Amino acid sequence: MALRGPLSRLLRCTLSSCQQNRSHSVAILGAPFSKGQKRRGVEHGPKAIRDAGLVERLSNLDYAVHDFGDLTFKHLEKDEHFMHVPFPRTVGRANQLLSGAMSGAVGAGHTCIMLGGDHSLAIGSVDGHAQQCPDLCLIWVDAHADINTPLTSPSGNLHGQSVAFLLKDLQNKMPQVPGFSWMKPFLSARDLVYIGLRDVDPGEHIILKTLGIQYFSMRDIDRMGIQRVMEVTLDHLLARKQRPIHLSFDIDAFDPSLAPATGTPVNGGLTYREGIYVTEEIHNTGLLSVMDVVEVNPTLGATPEALEATTSLAVDVIASALGQTREGAHIAFPKIPEPKEDTELRL
Ligand SMILES: NC(=[NH2+])NCCC[C@H](N)C(=O)O
Ligand SMILES: [Mn+2]
Ligand SMILES: [Mn+2]
Incomplete structure (x- = not known):
């Protein structure tokens, strides 16, 4: 649509400082971490997504790409379960590190792409983003809601609980999980929208x-169509005021036929075109500030083709969120x- 580009640029000029000067510089933060769930291999996600050509694709979109490399996470030796939650201190510490890095990158004026790693990393990613942009809103594209508390979680895995750590409204329902005393929940329930749920x-x-x-x-998407879903999503989050968007994209939102290399696949997911439409619409707001791409697990691709399909899809959604x-x-x-005067036009 013709109005979108100029309109979004106009809106960007009226934004708070954390959103300015972002448009032509992208930071990539790799977060090779897997202790928010029990399947190993997802820590190789950042390398697999880079190997699928991410930096080149973004450079072709005319961005200055700053690849900050991978964060180094430590596995803490003494890290007993909390209730049935494994590795609480290790996950807490990793997210604290990521939060600081994300805050620095957003503060430096980049649009940031966080490559996971499992989805527990959204705790640090959103927290760090919120330190620079306290009025951010969150779009969570996922087969799962990742909003269990330790008391509701069937698995204990922290990648299924990230949103519960972020929400102010759940504060009195959350026990003190060791490893997380550094953070305070800050997000309001009305500043969050989910897209793609089918395993809640x-x-x-x-x-x-x-x-x-x-x-x-997914049933709502079947019923309303993805175009209407995006209209209502953006209206819900942005109608009162324009503010930075944090897009947390779990690759398992896509149908497993498109993204097989992931730890908790669920049938009946987004089609390629639905997923790309989501990121195109988010790009068109001019407000995307941080995007997470998580749960790409290269060791779970049954064949090299299955892995290639998943990683190139990850690159496609990132490129689309950034304007492809x-x-x-x-x-x-x-x-x-035009041909020069002296060149022959046709043979
Ligand atoms: N980020 C993910 N893939 N999360 C899957 C979560 C699955 C399940 N709801 C759980 O809490 O264990
Ligand atoms: Mn998921
Ligand atoms: Mn998830």
């Missing part, structure tokens, strides 16, 4: 309903090139 635990369902969280399950269009672009050509 009973405890998560009561949380979503009690807090009145806006979500669009299906209609082409004329970055290299201000006008249609």
